[in-house]
Amino acid sequence: MDRRTVQPATHRPRRGPPPRTAITGEPLAPALATVAGAQAAGTIGAEHVRHRQACEVDLARIAGPHTPDASRRAADRLMALVHPDGDFSDVDRARRRALIIGKQQADGMSKISGLLDPETRATFDAVLTKLAAPGMGNPHDDSPCVDGPPTTPSRP
Numbered sequence: 001m002d003r004r005t006v007q008p009a010t011h012r013p014r015r016g017p018p019p020r021t022a023i024t025g026e027p028l029a030p031a032l033a034t035v036a037g038a039q040a041a042g043t044i045g046a047e048h049v050r051h052r053q054a055c056e057v058d059l060a061r062i063a064g065p066h067t068p069d070a071s072r073r074a075a076d077r078l079m080a081l082v083h084p085d086g087d088f089s090d091v092d093r094a095r096r097r098a099l100i101i102g103k104q105q106a107d108g109m110s111k112i113s114g115l116l117d118p119e120t121r122a123t124f125d126a127v128l129t130k131l132a133a134p135g136m137g138n139p140h141d142d143s144p145c146v147d148g149p150p151t152t153p154s155r156p
Contacts, residue, residue: 055082093117 020028030036038044055078063071102111131137137144
């Protein structure tokens with residue numbers, strides 16, 4: 001049985017979460033529109049909402065004594081545990097992908113960071129598998145091997 005479906009014993013016909021109203025009485029949109037819509041449709045139940053709230057409490061507890069970067073890493077880890085497959089589209093990935101090359105430092109080195117989409121990651125792995133193999137592109141060789149198998153083993 002799919003663990004994401006609402007169990008028949010716990011599912012009761014729902015009208016969705018109660019409507020929110022402003023202090024003056026006018027209706028407000030749900031705070032979590034996607035969750036409210038899924039609950040109203042019956043695809044998630046109260047237990048799902050409680051798990052979501054527990055995750056939110058954990059993130060709030062973690063965020064207090066940590067930096068925003070540490071909080072983001074904790075949220076990413078929690079998301080990987082709760083929803084390991086993710087539901088990212090190519091549009092989401094395109095929006096998030098980036099490659100940042102920092103200023104060249106005095107020693108000639110540059111810091112690099114970023115996010116690669118799955119296709120670019122596969123290409124990058126293939127390039128590194130070839131060019132970063134032992135004996136390939138060794139600058140200490142008289143003629144560094146950059147094509148084909150290395151002719152001499154790499155030097156330490």
